[in-house]
Amino acid sequence: KTVVDRIAAGEVIERPANALKELVENALDAGSSSISVVVKGGGLKVLQITDNGHGIRLDDFPLVCQRFATSKLTTFDDLKSIGTFGFRGEALASISHVAHVTITSKTPEAQCAFAGSFADGKLLGKAKPTAGNTGTTIKVEDLFYNVKTRRKALKSTSEEFNRVLDVLTRYALRNAGVAFSLKKFGDTRAVLNTQTGASVKDNIALLYGTELSRELLRIDVPAANEYGASVAGFVSNANYSSKKEVSVLFVNSRSVDVPSVRKAIKALFSEYLPKKAHPFVYLDIALPPETVDVNVHPTKKQVHFMHEDEIVSLITDAIRAALLDANA
Numbered sequence: 001k002t003v004v005d006r007i008a009a010g011e012v013i014e015r016p017a018n019a020l021k022e023l024v025e026n027a028l029d030a031g032s033s034s035i036s037v038v039v040k041g042g043g044l045k046v047l048q049i050t051d052n053g054h055g056i057r058l059d060d061f062p063l064v065c066q067r068f069a070t071s072k073l074t075t076f077d078d079l080k081s082i083g084t085f086g087f088r089g090e091a092l093a094s095i096s097h098v099a100h101v102t103i104t105s106k107t108p109e110a111q112c113a114f115a116g117s118f119a120d121g122k123l124l125g126k127a128k129p130t131a132g133n134t135g136t137t138i139k140v141e142d143l144f145y146n147v148k149t150r151r152k153a154l155k156s157t158s159e160e161f162n163r164v165l166d167v168l169t170r171y172a173l174r175n176a177g178v179a180f181s182l183k184k185f186g187d188t189r190a191v192l193n194t195q196t197g198a199s200v201k202d203n204i205a206l207l208y209g210t211e212l213s214r215e216l217l218r219i220d221v222p223a224a225n226e227y228g229a230s231v232a233g234f235v236s237n238a239n240y241s242s243k244k245e246v247s248v249l250f251v252n253s254r255s256v257d258v259p260s261v262r263k264a265i266k267a268l269f270s271e272y273l274p275k276k277a278h279p280f281v282y283l284d285i286a287l288p289p290e291t292v293d294v295n296v297h298p299t300k301k302q303v304h305f306m307h308e309d310e311i312v313s314l315i316t317d318a319i320r321a322a323l324l325d326a327n328a
């Protein structure tokens with residue numbers, strides 16, 4: 001059973017970056033305004049995330065790393081979100097099958113924080129009282145210590161670090177107003193550092209450069225269409241070329257790749273940009289949850305949805321209009 005769980009977990013958690021993605025989403029779900037991440041060995045040795053969200057109740061400690069724990073939790077009140085991407089309550093369970101997990105957490109009501117260690121979905125012993133502020137710290141150590149093949153399939157620790165940075169950059173960009181930081185273990189200087197109260201545009205300047213931020217065109221498609229799809233974001237103007245293609249797409253708050261959207265935008269920009277020049281694209285797409293393909297696993301980066309062709313057209317029409325307007 002444990003081996004089956006471990007293999008299943010290895011399918012869900014492929015590398016430090018997608019473990020982090022799940023942890024960041026949990027921190028955001030908890031209403032955090034500050035999320036800091038510390039990594040060692042590209043996140044393989046240590047991947048630690050601290051938030052100031054609503055915390056985990058002591059009663060819930062034995063449950064959080066169980067598969068499909070979500071609905072068993074006392075804090076569970078978000079039935080709607082189950083429909084969004086089909087699967088829920090698998091992330092922490094999966095991580096605990098392929099790494100050593102320690103959770104320290106304090107709810108606003110609790111007198112003190114509690115800390116517990118987890119393995120293979122289970123809390124080891126009891127959670128113990130400890131000092132700590134309201135919020136949660138999750139420390140993931142020795143990722144894939146028990147899945148040697150997965151560990152070997154990964155590239156260098158610097159490559160893993162870059163992917164961790166990429167995930168955090170995307171979430172920091174979209175969740176402007178939440179302070180994100182990323183540090184390498186032992187370093188005092190943060191590799192990434194955003195501020196509470198920043199706007200998306202501020203964050204684009206900070207994370208992708210001020211030169212780009214001066215060339216941004218706002219995209220805003222309100223949900224008043226027959227698909228109930230809204231699209232908000234920024235694209236670079238036709239006179240700007242990114243060093244490489246930057247496509248930051250969110251669907252219903254999750255960082256994903258929608259190949260049809262990405263490719264259509266690339267084709268559109270190729271009419272406006274010289275060969276080898278690349279656009280910057282950031283789009284936050286909101287769709288009625290029941291129209292997003294629920295068979296797509298949350299850790300799979302690509303998603304599809306109903307009326308995809310029509311929604312792709314909505315997006316490319318809006319971008320074309322913005323480009324024509326800016327260069328009229």
Ligand code: ADP
Pocket residue numbers: 022026027030051053054055056064065069070073075087088089090091092093136
């Ligand atoms: P899901 O997010 O789909 O519910 P997870 O395995 O990612 O499943 O997390 C399990 C549960 O653990 C969450 O539903 C939440 O109640 C709790 N949890 C995880 N991380 C945090 C956090 N940072 N702050 C508060 N609660 C958390």
Ligand code: MG
Pocket residue numbers: 022025026089091
């Ligand atoms: Mg989660």
